[in-house]
Amino acid sequence: MYAQLYRHLLLPFFDGVVKGRQTISHWQRAEETQWWSRAQLEEFQLRSLRALMQHAAATCPFYGADWRERGLSPQLIRSLDDLREWPLMTREIIRSNRGNMRTTSPDIRRMSKATGGSSGEPLQFDLDSGSNDRRTAMMYRGYGWANGAPGTKQLFIWGSALGSVPQWKRLKMDLHHAFDRHLILSCFEFTPDKMRQHFDRMNRYRAEVIVAYTNPLYEFACFLKRESLTPVSPGSIIVGAEKLHDFQRSLIEEVFRAPVFETYGSREFMLIGAECDKHAGLHLSMENLLVEILNEDGSPTPPGQEGNVVITDLFNYGMPFVRYVNGDRAVAGYETCSCGRGLPLLRKVVGRQLDTLETPDGRKIPGEFFPHLLKEFPAIRRFQVVQERVERITLKLVVEGGLTLTEREQLLREVRRCTGTVVEIELQLVDDIPLTKAGKLKVVVNAV
Numbered sequence: 001m002y003a004q005l006y007r008h009l010l011l012p013f014f015d016g017v018v019k020g021r022q023t024i025s026h027w028q029r030a031e032e033t034q035w036w037s038r039a040q041l042e043e044f045q046l047r048s049l050r051a052l053m054q055h056a057a058a059t060c061p062f063y064g065a066d067w068r069e070r071g072l073s074p075q076l077i078r079s080l081d082d083l084r085e086w087p088l089m090t091r092e093i094i095r096s097n098r099g100n101m102r103t104t105s106p107d108i109r110r111m112s113k114a115t116g117g118s119s120g121e122p123l124q125f126d127l128d129s130g131s132n133d134r135r136t137a138m139m140y141r142g143y144g145w146a147n148g149a150p151g152t153k154q155l156f157i158w159g160s161a162l163g164s165v166p167q168w169k170r171l172k173m174d175l176h177h178a179f180d181r182h183l184i185l186s187c188f189e190f191t192p193d194k195m196r197q198h199f200d201r202m203n204r205y206r207a208e209v210i211v212a213y214t215n216p217l218y219e220f221a222c223f224l225k226r227e228s229l230t231p232v233s234p235g236s237i238i239v240g241a242e243k244l245h246d247f248q249r250s251l252i253e254e255v256f257r258a259p260v261f262e263t264y265g266s267r268e269f270m271l272i273g274a275e276c277d278k279h280a281g282l283h284l285s286m287e288n289l290l291v292e293i294l295n296e297d298g299s300p301t302p303p304g305q306e307g308n309v310v311i312t313d314l315f316n317y318g319m320p321f322v323r324y325v326n327g328d329r330a331v332a333g334y335e336t337c338s339c340g341r342g343l344p345l346l347r348k349v350v351g352r353q354l355d356t357l358e359t360p361d362g363r364k365i366p367g368e369f370f371p372h373l374l375k376e377f378p379a380i381r382r383f384q385v386v387q388e389r390v391e392r393i394t395l396k397l398v399v400e401g402g403l404t405l406t407e408r409e410q411l412l413r414e415v416r417r418c419t420g421t422v423v424e425i426e427l428q429l430v431d432d433i434p435l436t437k438a439g440k441l442k443v444v445v446n447a448v
Contacts, residue, residue: 002151002181003151003152003153003181004151005151006150006151006180006181007149007150007151010179011024011150011151012024014179021129021133022130022133022134023133023136023137023140024137026133026134026136026137027136027137027140027141029137030137030138030140030141030287031141031144033287034141034283034341034342034343035340035341035342036342037342038336038342038344040342041286041287041342041343042080044287045080045286045287045290045314046077046079046080048287048314048315049077049080049083049290049312049314050074050077052312052313052314052315052317052320052322053074053077053322054074055103055105055317055320056074056103056320056322057073057074059103059104059105060100060101060102060103060104060319060320061100061104062097062100062101063101063320063322066087067086070087072085072086080290083290083312083323084298084300086322086323087323088294088298088310088323088324088325089321089322089323089324089325090324090325091123091327094123094125094324095123095124095381098124098125098126098319101319101320102126102318102319103128103317103318103319103320105317108128108130108317108318109128109129109318110126110127110128110318110319111126111127111128111129111132111318112124112125112126113125113126113127113267113268114267114375114376114378115266115267115268115371115375122371122374122375122377122378122380122381122383123268124378125268125319125321126318126319127313127316127318127319128316128317128318128319130315130317131313131315131316131317131318134288134315135269135270135271135285135288136270138270138271138285138287138288139265139270139271142263142271142273142274142283142285143209143211143238143263143274145261145274145275145276145277145283146209146236146237146238146259146261146274146275146277147208147209147235147236148208148209148211148236148238148261150180151181152181152208152209153181153205153206153207153208153209154180154181154182154183154207154208154209154210154211155182155183155185155202155205155207155209155210155211155234156182156183156184156185156210156211156212157185157187157198157210157211157212157213157216157217157220158184158185158186158187158211158212158213159186159187159188159213159368159369159372183201183205183207185198185201185202187212187213187216187217187220187366187368187369188365188366188369188372188417188418189363189417189418190216190219190220190363190364190365190366191361191362191363191364191420192223192362195220195223195224196227196229198220199224199229199231202231202232203231203232206232207232207234208234208235208236209234209235209236209237209238210234210236210237210238210256210258211237211238211239211240212237212238212239212240213239213240213241213242213366213368214239214240214241214242214243214244214248215241215242215356215366215367215368216356216364216366216368217237217239217252218248218251218252219356219364219366221251221252221254221255221256222251224255225251225254225255231255231256233256233257233258234256234258235258236258236259236260236261237252237253237256237258237259237260237261238260238261238263239252239260239261239262239263240262240263240264240265241368242367242368243349243350244260244262249262259277259279261274261275261279262274262275262282262349263275263282264282264346264349266326266328267375268311268313268321268324268326269285269288269289269311269313269321271285272284272285272289272291272311273285273291273346273349276337276339276341277339278337278338278339280335280337280338280345281335281337281345281346281347281348282345282346282348282349283337283341283343283344283345284334284343284344284345284346285343286343286344287314288313288314288315289311289312289313289314290311290312290314291309291310291311291346292309292310292311292312292323293307293308293309293310293330293331293332293346294307294308294310295307295308296308300332301332302332303332303333303334303347304331304332304333304347305331305332306329306330306331306332306350307329307330307331307332308325308328308329309325309326309327309328309329309330309349310323310324310325310326311323311324311326312324328349328350329349329350330346330347330348330349330350331346331347331348331349331350332347333345333346333347334346335347355367355387355444355445355446356446357385357387357393357419357444357446358387358390358446358448359390359391359419359420359422359423360390360391360422360423361420361422363418363419363420365418365419367385367443367444369418370383370385370395370443370444371443373411373414373415374411377403377407377411379399379400379401379402379403379407380397380398380399380403381398381399381400382397382398382432382433383395383396383397383398383433383443384396384433384442384443384444384445385443385444385445386445386447387445387446387447387448388447388448389448390423390448391422391423391424392423392424392426393415393419393423393424393425393426394426394428395411395415395425395426395427395428396428396430396433397427397428397429397430398429398430398431398432398433399429402429403429408427411427412425412427
């Protein structure tokens with residue numbers, strides 16, 4: 001009863017009337033467009049791409065100057081394939097040119113965001129409110145495929161707020177979670193005692209859907225199986241933040257006795273792809289994003305082969321992302337799913353795998369904790385977390401302009417909240433962090 005009331009009355013009133021957002025209308029539209037044919041969806045993409053490129057060329061100084069110098073004009077885009085003539089965008093380019101990449105249009109209201117830096121390189125960027133409404137709508141639709149649409153009773157095994165949260169703000173968050181029917185269990189303090197507490201709260205709450213970081217949920221499932229604890233079974237489980245491996249899916253489904261739905265997203269774009277109930281791959285959020293899988297030389301990766309994920313956000317008019325190399329890897333191939341949706345399927349997301357750290361007192365610290373924390377320190381350009389002995393963790397930091405004493409103390413305090421006091425934490429300020437032979441940066445390394 002509450003789910004229907006929330007979905008059809010409370011959420012539309014709060015989101016549309018109180019907040020003035022267009023999320024619900026975008027969501028309703030997305031529920032229709034997912035059944036369009038591939039040709040209709042690609043035509044929609046092309047129209048959206050042309051409009052975005054014209055806007056970027058006219059109102060974003062960086063793009064206008066760069067494209068003119070290269071002899072490129074939005075008028076040259078007559079098909080989606082024509083976008084291949086445009087240059088690729090990297091994090092370093094965005095860091096160096098963020099101010100000039102923003103639109104100068106006075107009619108567009110921007111908001112600032114930051115990535116968690118699972119690549120080891122946090123990124124500050126901007127988007128406009130209209131784009132934010134659209135990406136939220138895509139999340140609603142994708143979660144809905146797993147029966148996790150707004151209004152369902154959901155339990156999150158997720159990251160918690162960092163730092164000291166004022167009482168008024170904590171109360172506001174609690175009210176918001178109660179309104180949404182969300183219970184949040186922090187995965188950043190996974191001691192055996194804490195996991196047993198989570199188990200008790202989970203069974204009392206009896207969620208319809210569990211939403212979780214992949215690795216912490218897997219660790220939790222291992223703990224429950226090892227301790228012979230039987231959780232209340234939800235209707236479904238939605239995982240994200242890291243690649244889901246077959247062995248993890250198998251154990252999680254065995255322990256929780258519920259189907260697992262994989263999602264793929266990022267802070268820059270939110271939901272990029274999600275599984276439907278056919279579990280045949282990840283349906284791309286095609287109406288919002290143009291996703292390419294490319295070889296190192298920029299050519300399209302043949303179907304069935306792994307390549308670099310490159311994304312163009314078709315509706316971020318605040319600070320356009322055009323052919324952005326997000327650092328992830330995926331297997332190319334855009335087959336059609338037997339579910340009947342016209343949205344293409346990405347065969348497989350390889351993504352990034354972040355190690356889980358362990359402490360002498362039995363804590364399990366998910367690798368996702370560190371990107372989540374370090375994005376709050378804009379001076380940190382690159383980082384790597386290394387645990388070579390169980391009682392010692394080293395944070396290697398490439399910092400621009402240095403860290404103040406207050407920032408150092410804050411960083412150490414937040415890390416120790418998760419690691420406890422039995423682990424020595426060392427901060428190393430370094431000039432560079434070497435990449436692997438494959439040209440990648442392993443962000444969290446458990447060498448124990």
